[in-house]
Amino acid sequence: MTMSPPLRKFALTTHITFSVGWIGAVAAYLALDVTVATSQDAQTLRAAYLAMELIARYAIVPLAFASLLTGLVMSLGTKWGLFRHYWVLISLLLTIFATFVLLSEMRTISSFADIAADPTTSSDDLRSLGSTLVHSVGGTVVLLVIQVLNVYKPPGLTPYGWRKQQEQRLRTSAASLPTRASTAPEKGASREGRPSEVSVEH
Amino acid sequence: MADLPPYKTPRWVKIFGISVLVLVLLVVAALLVATALGLHTPGGPGGHGPGRPTPSQTPLSSIIEGDTLPGGDLAGQTSRSSVTEHDVQQL
Numbered sequence: 001m002t003m004s005p006p007l008r009k010f011a012l013t014t015h016i017t018f019s020v021g022w023i024g025a026v027a028a029y030l031a032l033d034v035t036v037a038t039s040q041d042a043q044t045l046r047a048a049y050l051a052m053e054l055i056a057r058y059a060i061v062p063l064a065f066a067s068l069l070t071g072l073v074m075s076l077g078t079k080w081g082l083f084r085h086y087w088v089l090i091s092l093l094l095t096i097f098a099t100f101v102l103l104s105e106m107r108t109i110s111s112f113a114d115i116a117a118d119p120t121t122s123s124d125d126l127r128s129l130g131s132t133l134v135h136s137v138g139g140t141v142v143l144l145v146i147q148v149l150n151v152y153k154p155p156g157l158t159p160y161g162w163r164k165q166q167e168q169r170l171r172t173s174a175a176s177l178p179t180r181a182s183t184a185p186e187k188g189a190s191r192e193g194r195p196s197e198v199s200v201e202h
Numbered sequence: 203m204a205d206l207p208p209y210k211t212p213r214w215v216k217i218f219g220i221s222v223l224v225l226v227l228l229v230v231a232a233l234l235v236a237t238a239l240g241l242h243t244p245g246g247p248g249g250h251g252p253g254r255p256t257p258s259q260t261p262l263s264s265i266i267e268g269d270t271l272p273g274g275d276l277a278g279q280t281s282r283s284s285v286t287e288h289d290v291q292q293l
Contacts, residue, residue: 090218154212155212162209
């Protein structure tokens with residue numbers, strides 16, 4: 001189920017757009033979160049809480065789901081696979097974890113925004129609301145770890161990927177035995193954990 | 203299949219796993235210490251759990267409580283309807 005090179009490039013572009021967009025939206029949210037944690041001005045706090053809810057609901061959550069979905073398409077549509085390489089598997093787990101925490105945190109963000117939107121809320125109440133800084137900083141770190149894993153692609157097969165690779169090697173050597181007289185080493189097996197086809201690089 | 207080389211987990215995966223484990227343990231320990239010292243209560247001051255009273259709820263409940271008829275429920279919806287019925291009867 002491998003994608004053709006043009007389709008793969010399109011999917012890759014989409015995936016990068018959503019993933020980097022997710023990090024950018026979190027950066028914008030983080031700026032407001034720091035403002036909320038440090039500011040004492042009631043108007044600034046009110047505006048920041050409302051903007052945080054809008055950014056989270058209409059930018060971060062959709063981008064998180066889009067990134068997860070396109071990531072699944074990219075891994076399943078290329079030779080990397082979803083469970084064959086550790087960097088893909090860890091990226092997937094971290095993305096699911098980040099999305100789960102984000103969704104659970106949406107309740108808090110929405111309640112803060114509701115309180116801030118209420119004109120009867122006093123300045124003291126606004127100042128005592130608190131922030132979601134721990135979660136937004138943690139989320140940023142998780143997203144950066146995922147980004148590093150996706151750029152560097154550290155080699156390393158999972159037990160499942162290793163078994164699949166061995167089976168494929170055995171099948172390839174068994175199929176080529178009757179036709180090949182030479183004993184030259186196989187191409188693409190030079191580095192463990194790397195798919196042998198150039199087209200799967202992403 | 204009997205001559206397969208032994209599988210080895212990559213070193214970076216081991217280091218990554220240990221780091222994540224240490225981080226999780228640190229966070230859990232910090233939360234426990236903060237809770238024990240009273241610095242972190244999910245529904246109380248400094249926390250932001252669902253149990254935390256919100257400023258928008260406080261005035262509403264106090265208004266409703268004052269207008270509740272004898273024997274009426276103190277929960278928001280019932281009390282509000284009681285006030286409405288009371289007002290209608292007055293008219």
